[in-house]
Amino acid sequence: MSNLRGCCKTLLRAGVVCICLACTACSTLSLEAAQTLAATGGDAAVKIKAAAFASGDEYAGAMDAEALYHGMTGTTASPAYTELKVKYAKVHVELAKRQDVVKALADFYVAFGNLASYDASGQTQDALKNLGTAVDGYRKDVLNLGPVSPGTVDLIVHIGGLFASEVQKAMVKDASASVRPKLVAFHDALADKLVRTQFTGFKELLAADRAAAVVLLWQHNVLDASPLVADLAAEGGLIPTKDAGRVVLHDEQLKAGLQAVITRRMDRKLDAIGQGYDASVRIVADLIEEHRKLEDGGPLDIARIRALVAELTAIVNLINKR
Numbered sequence: 001m002s003n004l005r006g007c008c009k010t011l012l013r014a015g016v017v018c019i020c021l022a023c024t025a026c027s028t029l030s031l032e033a034a035q036t037l038a039a040t041g042g043d044a045a046v047k048i049k050a051a052a053f054a055s056g057d058e059y060a061g062a063m064d065a066e067a068l069y070h071g072m073t074g075t076t077a078s079p080a081y082t083e084l085k086v087k088y089a090k091v092h093v094e095l096a097k098r099q100d101v102v103k104a105l106a107d108f109y110v111a112f113g114n115l116a117s118y119d120a121s122g123q124t125q126d127a128l129k130n131l132g133t134a135v136d137g138y139r140k141d142v143l144n145l146g147p148v149s150p151g152t153v154d155l156i157v158h159i160g161g162l163f164a165s166e167v168q169k170a171m172v173k174d175a176s177a178s179v180r181p182k183l184v185a186f187h188d189a190l191a192d193k194l195v196r197t198q199f200t201g202f203k204e205l206l207a208a209d210r211a212a213a214v215v216l217l218w219q220h221n222v223l224d225a226s227p228l229v230a231d232l233a234a235e236g237g238l239i240p241t242k243d244a245g246r247v248v249l250h251d252e253q254l255k256a257g258l259q260a261v262i263t264r265r266m267d268r269k270l271d272a273i274g275q276g277y278d279a280s281v282r283i284v285a286d287l288i289e290e291h292r293k294l295e296d297g298g299p300l301d302i303a304r305i306r307a308l309v310a311e312l313t314a315i316v317n318l319i320n321k322r
Contacts, residue, residue, distance in 0.1 A: 028297025038113030051276030065213035
């Protein structure tokens with residue numbers, strides 16, 4: 001019996017040593033940095049969704065534009081129009097499913113921020129499971145690849161005997177290390193050239209449809225040019241006259257000039273779609289790097305991600321500008 005007690009004491013001492021080593025390993029991790037990374041990552045996820053994925057409003061606007069064109073040409077009952085609507089709907093539904101991954105990423109960062117603020121290990125574990133499922137589904141849909149990390153869903157460890165702050169740091173470090181491979185998988189799928197073409201191509205198609213509707217209405221003299229004239233006049237500190245819209249409609253030369261401005265602005269929106277997608281890919285790459293730095297206890301370069309998010313916000317605002 002005494003030998004058994006001796007063995008138990010030896011094992012207990014060994015466990016204490018291991019726990020102390022774990023404390024030392026995690027003590028350099030900054031919970032404040034983790035909270036900042038969580039807030040920035042969550043904001044980035046929201047902006048990536050807006051930049052890389054076609055929204056319901058974008059799709060609906062394009063369908064309205066197609067209805068306008070086919071209604072004006074008397075072809076709403078044509079098989080071609082019916083087939084077009086079916087194809088658009090199918091692509092929209094398929095691409096919309098892939099938004100689950102950014103929603104799951106945003107949810108993870110909420111849980112990750114809570115974990116860095118207080119013990120929210122259960123919430124974080126659930127968020128990691130959901131993100132892992134979403135990323136695996138995304139990779140399967142767009143690249144036909146297998147899961148990233150099978151059998152690693154229960155990755156939040158519960159370490160007994162440590163001080164509360166060190167327990168928290170250990171769980172934050174584990175959560176960060178667990179999400180990193182999922183971010184890598186998401187990044188690699190997002191950066192794939194074919195996937196980029198699918199997403200940007202569909203958004204550009206929807207944008208082109210809406211732009212064509214604007215030009216069509218403009219050509220039929222049912223749009224008021226006053227806001228556009230006001231935009232141009234503001235550069236010189238001027239405002240349009242009260243009847244500017246009417247004057248434009250009766251001046252073919254001026255009308256043609258403003259149509260060129262309209263076309264140019266629509267082209268800028270089309271160009272911004274690719275820029276927004278590429279910025280999204282860079283943000284995910286930077287999040288991966290910042291998670292690695294966090295786990296190593298080094299300083300984070302959150303300013304760079306914030307700058308990219310600000311750039312992405314400006315692009316999204318340009319695309320959605322009315």
